[in-house]
Amino acid sequence: MIRPYTVDDVDYIVDSHYELYHQEFHYDLTFKEFIQERVNGFVSRDSQEENIWVIDIHGARKGSISINKVDSETAQLGLFLVDPKLRGEGYGQRLIETAIHFCERTNYKRIMLVTNQELRGARVIYKKQGFKLIEEWSGLHSNKEMIEERWILELV
Template identity: 70%
Template sequence: MLRTYTVEDSQYIEESHYELYHQEFHYDLSFKEFINERVAGFVSRDSHEENIWIVEHDGERKGSISIHKVDNEIAQLGLFLVNPSVRGHGYGQKLMETAIQFCEGLSYKSIVLVTNQELKGARRIYEKNGFKRVEVWTETKSNKMLNEEKWVLELEKY
């Protein structure tokens, strides 16, 4: 089941991202600070043009995705996570579809995201949903050298 986040989900989002990325990719505490800032921004802005969705499976939170307003035409996808215990159940795709449909219902013309080449499963979902990689660069983040990527999905208006 997917639902819209509540302020009570903030700690879950922050902790689940840090724990998973630390365990799977060895990210350091600076990543946790980054996630904390992103979540705090959502809470403080409380805009109808932004949202976070939470996956609930058997009564437990198991994933998330967010849409953040960059400007009147561009949204940014982020906070995308599916707990390993429920991967393969279609939650990643459902989160992605929900975020895209949300943006299509507003005035956004495109959705951007920044990821890195380590996140192979997420990158497959981005490709499947029409995102195109438009930029690649190398940057040190979370005490690691990462090949960062910017992806864009142009939204079609009917």
Template identity: 40%
Template structure:
């Protein structure tokens, strides 16, 4: 068995040396510019991530906080990015590319695309397809080690955890009484009892085997679904997990041909409300609720047409 692993290690290292040389050629065009590979990646992520923050970039790209701060200051001074304070949380600073930043990024991406085009031009259509499939396979099979956060369908033992964490977090962070936990427990258990696998689901996010978030889609009728039980553990907030979970449920709803999705939330959840808005949900109804906490809470209905 050891000999088998030794051979695999040698082949992987040989491939790594080969591909490092390929990447060096591909990246040469970017290095000819005044931007490093890290800086280009940061520009790309700011452009791609909705409501991008420095914390999201630090965790996603695994970059030192001080180094990231210096790069962002340089980008801002050069007119490539702007910073905007969040309306709901003044401590949160949202990053945006300026028109100049978008122009610079577009030019760099065009250079990279042209270089890759030259690389694959000699390949036949069949060879190109096999190359892409092989890259997809390598990415998929190694992803659990590279990115420990995985999103899976719920299992029966997840039900107790979902109920427990809704009770604990809403009491700790918003002062909700046990009546809220009782309400969540009732509807979660009803969902589990009547679960329609073909039209609804709960997705659970795990980080190194620990549950760090969940989100659900519940069937209302043939054309309408409700988004429920969206919760992310405090240590995972601001890292883009919310966007990943939202994308999963929106894609699911489209796949199942739902025409309309709605959710109920409360006005206290500022970050979540911004996330819903970024995916096209619109606030359509507000009502007061005085059963879950001492202060009156405003419940809100948000709707999305697909």
């Protein structure tokens, strides 16, 4: 089941992102701080135009995705994670669809996201859902040089 987050999910969202990205991509603690700031922002704003959803399988949290407001026409997708044991079972696609449907109901005209080239599996799902790569640049994050990307999905 995919459900909206509660404050009880905050530690899971932060810890699961850090643990997975540290293990798979060697991200450092600055990534955990970044995720903590993002999640704290959602909690403090408590906006009807933003949300985080969690994959919940019999009470066990197994992934997440978020939408936050950039401006009145643009939402940003983030906090996208699926437990590695569930990859290939369609949960990533369902999370993205949940976020897109929320944006359509909230009358956003586009969804943007920022990712990096290392996240190959997520990039495949973004492309399949109609997101278009519009920009690339180099950046230093988590003590790593990365090729970052901005993707856009036009909803109108």
